[in-house]
Amino acid sequence: MAADVPLDVPPSAVTAAGLGDAWSQAAEADARDPLAGRRERFRLADGLIYLDGNSLGALQHAVVDRLRLVVEDEWGTGLIRSWNDADWVGMPQRVAARIAPLVGADPHEIAVTDSTSTNLFKALGAAWMLQRDHLDGGERRIVLTDDANFPTDRYVAEGLAGLTGQLQVEVVAPDALVEHLDERVAVLLVTEIDYRSGRRHDAAALTARAHEVGALTVWDLSHSVGVLDVDLGAWEADLAVGCSYKYLSGGPGAPAFLYAAQRLHASLANPLAGWFGHAAPFAFDPTYTPAADATRFTNGTPPVLSLAALETALEAFSGHDIGQVHTKAMALTERFITLADAALDGVEVLTPREAHRRGAQVSLRHPQAYAVTQALIEHEVIGDHRPPDVVRFGFAPLYVRHVDVVHAVARFAEVLRTAAWDHPRFHARRTVT
Numbered sequence: 001m002a003a004d005v006p007l008d009v010p011p012s013a014v015t016a017a018g019l020g021d022a023w024s025q026a027a028e029a030d031a032r033d034p035l036a037g038r039r040e041r042f043r044l045a046d047g048l049i050y051l052d053g054n055s056l057g058a059l060q061h062a063v064v065d066r067l068r069l070v071v072e073d074e075w076g077t078g079l080i081r082s083w084n085d086a087d088w089v090g091m092p093q094r095v096a097a098r099i100a101p102l103v104g105a106d107p108h109e110i111a112v113t114d115s116t117s118t119n120l121f122k123a124l125g126a127a128w129m130l131q132r133d134h135l136d137g138g139e140r141r142i143v144l145t146d147d148a149n150f151p152t153d154r155y156v157a158e159g160l161a162g163l164t165g166q167l168q169v170e171v172v173a174p175d176a177l178v179e180h181l182d183e184r185v186a187v188l189l190v191t192e193i194d195y196r197s198g199r200r201h202d203a204a205a206l207t208a209r210a211h212e213v214g215a216l217t218v219w220d221l222s223h224s225v226g227v228l229d230v231d232l233g234a235w236e237a238d239l240a241v242g243c244s245y246k247y248l249s250g251g252p253g254a255p256a257f258l259y260a261a262q263r264l265h266a267s268l269a270n271p272l273a274g275w276f277g278h279a280a281p282f283a284f285d286p287t288y289t290p291a292a293d294a295t296r297f298t299n300g301t302p303p304v305l306s307l308a309a310l311e312t313a314l315e316a317f318s319g320h321d322i323g324q325v326h327t328k329a330m331a332l333t334e335r336f337i338t339l340a341d342a343a344l345d346g347v348e349v350l351t352p353r354e355a356h357r358r359g360a361q362v363s364l365r366h367p368q369a370y371a372v373t374q375a376l377i378e379h380e381v382i383g384d385h386r387p388p389d390v391v392r393f394g395f396a397p398l399y400v401r402h403v404d405v406v407h408a409v410a411r412f413a414e415v416l417r418t419a420a421w422d423h424p425r426f427h428a429r430r431t432v433t
């Protein structure tokens with residue numbers, strides 16, 4: 001394992017790549033960074049440059065301690081008493097209250113539950129039922145989305161369309177969404193940040209246009225939450241979903257969230273209604289009465305271990321405005337793009353260069369993207385690959401430093417210069433890339 005990256009002396013890989021000046025500028029930026037102290041909360045190995053927080057956020061020391069407590073004391077000793085004594089039963093609402101300020105929502109507008117895919121089904125189903133109830137002449141049957149959307153969003157929409165027998169999914173180019181938004185559209189389903197390129201949709205403008213034609217919106221914020229200054233209230237969004245295992249660092253498979261705007265609560269029904277979404281689950285009422293707020297979008301018993309990890313992970317955001325996180329994300333990505341242009345031969349930056357048009361990731365195109373990604377991982381720069389030819393890096397501002405950006409580009413330049421990727425072991429496909 002390489003030694004941890006020192007902040008005062010540029011390592012030899014950096015000087016060899018001619019990035020010595022870039023190193024000192026980055027070290028200065030780190031010295032001024034108001035978020036710099038957050039990094040020590042995370043368990044990151046010395047020398048490792050972790051640029052995959054957009055896929056699986058890093059672990060925090062406090063999460064390890066919390067899980068030990070919940071498993072050993074609360075579950076081991078407290079047993080079923082812990083639903084009350086440790087307030088396990090209030091966990092989804094407590095976690096919702098921590099996610100809410102990150103997305104411009106009130107806590108009662110957020111349900112923390114299930115996977116993003118399942119929440120997409122519930123959000124789309126609820127939007128569709130609402131539209132269906134107001135259909136006059138049988139029009140308005142389209143779920144409109146774009147062809148850059150994450151596959152699960154399309155799979156879920158198509159599954160729902162098959163179930164209803166009435167909805168149809170229309171898929172257009174990202175730039176063509178506006179021109180296809182018309183009175184035929186029941187629901188606009190868009191992921192704010194393109195998982196592959198990092199391109200950002202103008203969510204406020206698209207939401208406003210959707211409302212002009214009477215469509216409801218379902219936003220997928222999986223690559224936005226915890227890193228961009230999302231303001232669902234200001235966008236006047238209707239419904240949204242998002243992952244918590246990426247920038248929120250909730251852990252692998254951590255429960256996702258669903259946002260439902262308060263003005264719609266009374267009219268939105270959960271198509272997967274279950275007892276935990278009931279107004280009084282422990283009344284064991286044979287008649288279903290939904291909870292008054294977004295809690296109606298939960299269904300079964302909350303996953304206590306995963307929620308405990310997520311609840312503690314979210315402490316890393318306390319005391320800082322999400323705007324500061326967003327600002328640092330843009331500075332890190334800008335630094336990476338500038339250095340990639342200067343030092344990486346044979347790669348093309350796919351991510352938009354205007355800060356307001358991108359998320360916290362930078363995607364590079366290279367014909368051997370898979371092997372390059374694997375070689376970089378061996379050089380302790382962890383990013384990931386998206387087919388066919390994208391190397392993708394995510395910049396989680398709570399633990400990525402400006403010097404890490406310089407170091408990553410220097411190691412990348414070295415991998416390209418030496419063609420280190422050109423070895424059979426880097427071409428063997430692994431299941432998760």
Ligand SMILES: Cc1ncc(COP(=O)(O)O)c(C=O)c1O
Pocket residue numbers: 115116117118150152153191195220222223243256
């Ligand atoms: C944009 C987007 N939506 C949804 C998902 C899937 O979320 P889940 O696995 O929680 O269903 C992902 C996973 O990476 C994603 O990137």
